Each structure stands twice: as C-alpha cells, then as structure tokens.
Amino acid sequence: MVQKQDTPRARTRRVMVGNVPVGGGAPVSVQSMCTTHTDDASATLEQIDRLAKAGCEIIRVAVPNKDALPGFAEICASSPLPVVADIHFDHELAIGAAQRGAAALRVNPGNIGSFDRVDAIIDEAGSAGIPIRIGVNAGSLDTAVAERQDLTLPQKLVASCEAFVRHFEERGFGDIVLSAKAHSVPVTIETYRMLSQSLPDYPLHVGVTEAGTLRQGTVKNCAAVGVLLEEGIGDTMRLSLTADPVEEVDVAWELLAALGMRRLRPELVSCPTCGRTQVNLIGMAEEVERRLRDVRSPISVAVMGCVVNGPGEARDADIGIACGKGRGLIFVGGEPLRRVEEEHLVDELFEEIGRRFC
Ligand code: SF4
Numbered sequence: 001m002v003q004k005q006d007t008p009r010a011r012t013r014r015v016m017v018g019n020v021p022v023g024g025g026a027p028v029s030v031q032s033m034c035t036t037h038t039d040d041a042s043a044t045l046e047q048i049d050r051l052a053k054a055g056c057e058i059i060r061v062a063v064p065n066k067d068a069l070p071g072f073a074e075i076c077a078s079s080p081l082p083v084v085a086d087i088h089f090d091h092e093l094a095i096g097a098a099q100r101g102a103a104a105l106r107v108n109p110g111n112i113g114s115f116d117r118v119d120a121i122i123d124e125a126g127s128a129g130i131p132i133r134i135g136v137n138a139g140s141l142d143t144a145v146a147e148r149q150d151l152t153l154p155q156k157l158v159a160s161c162e163a164f165v166r167h168f169e170e171r172g173f174g175d176i177v178l179s180a181k182a183h184s185v186p187v188t189i190e191t192y193r194m195l196s197q198s199l200p201d202y203p204l205h206v207g208v209t210e211a212g213t214l215r216q217g218t219v220k221n222c223a224a225v226g227v228l229l230e231e232g233i234g235d236t237m238r239l240s241l242t243a244d245p246v247e248e249v250d251v252a253w254e255l256l257a258a259l260g261m262r263r264l265r266p267e268l269v270s271c272p273t274c275g276r277t278q279v280n281l282i283g284m285a286e287e288v289e290r291r292l293r294d295v296r297s298p299i300s301v302a303v304m305g306c307v308v309n310g311p312g313e314a315r316d317a318d319i320g321i322a323c324g325k326g327r328g329l330i331f332v333g334g335e336p337l338r339r340v341e342e343e344h345l346v347d348e349l350f351e352e353i354g355r356r357f358c
Helices: 041-054 068-079 092-100 115-128 153-170 185-198 214-230 243-256 281-292 340-356
Strands: 013-015 020-022 029-035 060-063 083-087 104-107 134-139 177-182 267-270 299-306 319-323 327-332 335-341
Touching: 013 177, 020 029, 020 185, 029 243, 041 060, 041 243, 060 068, 068 083, 068 243, 092 104, 092 115, 104 115, 115 134, 115 153, 134 153, 153 177, 153 185, 177 185, 185 214, 214 243, 267 281, 267 340, 281 299, 281 319, 281 340, 319 340, 327 340, 335 340
Parallel strands: 029 060, 060 083, 083 104, 104 134, 134 177, 267 299, 299 319
Antiparallel strands: 013 020, 319 327, 327 335
C-alpha cells in the first residue's frame, strides 16, 4: 500500500522512537498505552507482548510516582517495543525515566510547574538522545491560555503548542512530536488542521482522547483520525478506548486498512444479507472473521450471501465464498473454483487460503 506523497505528513521532520520512525513520510505508526500498573513489570510486559502480537509499534506506560521507576527500567529492558514514559507534574520522574531506558517522554509542559523544570527534562532527553512528545489536552490547558476569551478551544490548544515549541526550540531541542487532544471530533479535526499549518515541521500524534467505550470510541476516533489521515495529517496515532488496549490496536489497523494506507491482516468483505440469503450468513461471516485472526497475509476474503451477485460484487477480493441454498461457491480472484456443501464451505475456504496465501 502506498503513502501519498507531498502531504503534510511527508513534510514533517523525522524523529525516531526507538527503532520506529515517526514523521518525514514514514508509515503512520500504531501506538497504545498499557493499562497495567508500571510497578508490576511482569503484568505490564505480558500486556506489551499481547499488544506487540496485535501489531502495536510503540507502547506508552504511566510513570505516576517514584515507586514506578524500578518497574519502568525492567519494562524498558525487556520490552519488544519502544517504551514511552507518560509523565505528569513531576519533572524528576521524566528525568528518572529518561535515565532508565525510555525511548521517548510524553509530557504536558503546562503541568510540570515551571520552565526551569521543563528545561531539566529537555536537557535530560537531549543527553539521552530521545524525543519528547509535547502532549497538550483540552482538559488540562495552561491557565493563562485557558482563560483567554478571545480564542476558541482549537485556537487555545494550538497556541499552547506554539508557546511550548518556541520554548523547546530556544533551548535547542527539536526532537519533538506534538499532540493536542480533545474528546470532541470537530475540535480534534480543527485543532490538528491548524497545527499542521502553524507548526508544519513537527510530526503529529493524532487521536481522540476520552473517546468512550469500544463502539462509541471506535466511531469517534475513526471519524476524526480518518478525516485527518486522509488529508495527509498525522504521523502516528493512538486511538484511545475504554477497553482492552488490544482493541485500540485492532481498530487502528482496521482504520489504516480501510483508508488503503497500511494493511497488516486480512480484510473481510461481507455483504449485509438481503431477501435472497438462504444461509446463516452473519454466523458464517463471524466464523470467517474469527479464523482469519490466525492468518497473517494481508489478503481480502469475501463472504457473500448469494451466487447471483456475490462473486461479481466481490470481484476484487482475493478469495471468497458465495452462498446458495445448501451449497456455495468458492471463488478466487472473481473466478469460480468449485461448489461445496454448506457445512464444509468455511473449512474448504480456509484450506484454499492455507494452500494459496499462507
Ligand atoms: S450479495 Fe446477494 S445476498 Fe448479499 S446483499 Fe447482495 S444480493 Fe443480497
């Protein structure tokens, strides 16, 4: 799959989060955040392992207090993914995390307390050679900006980012990723459009924050991030959901695949069923989807409810089935392969997938 050229994404500078390039036209990377307690390194590493298997490329963990630092060091030493330390309020935690193997720091300079403390973080990240994500949130804006009546919320978020970036640049630090998150889809879209205009050099970490549980959060994230990615805005993403973080990674990959940007796993093409359907197509599609989780090649697989329209409508699928009454047709590249009894249809489909694509 091809990344569009000459987009805002192609024009940002590239920073490295561990071995993952972010910005400068690099493929949009998928991030998530652990929900485990960082002082429980083994539970956290177990979750990171599950996330890595799901396709997560960068992982963030909270470092809420000093007690979390030994666990954080252990996690960094054994994690298969680059680990970003999420820091609030205490600059010493950021410094401690940078010294213990963080691949990047995420801070909101507005809640660190003073620019002296922010400078200590900047200098430590500079010595460690790691980037900093400046993460501004609608819910935790710097008071001076938050109280300005003359600015809209997107303008406030962008003004915050601009002020922080200016300060980092004056300190000689440019290894920056920016995020400015809100829970509203229109605010998120407008903010990131403005950010990509006003600070076009810096890679953007996109996502909707506090987006909600699986269904609502998926819709909100895909509505906002889908629009932005299609406009070429956004270099890395975390789609936050109140759910198992593996869901965030799955949704992120589904979104990238739906936009034709990156595909990690197979795509299921299935018809909505109608009055012509004579099998339990929903059950069949769900079974195919479940079994496709074990298939690694990024093929497209169709499950269609009738032989009349099925293969034609799913002509561009790599392989598929079109169901009739009591039997169905396996087709490959839009061409019929053979007819199979309904009860063997899914098994034989997967035999063909194994033979041809795995
Ligand atoms: S593929 Fe056939 S069964 Fe499925 S929606 Fe279209 S016409 Fe109906």
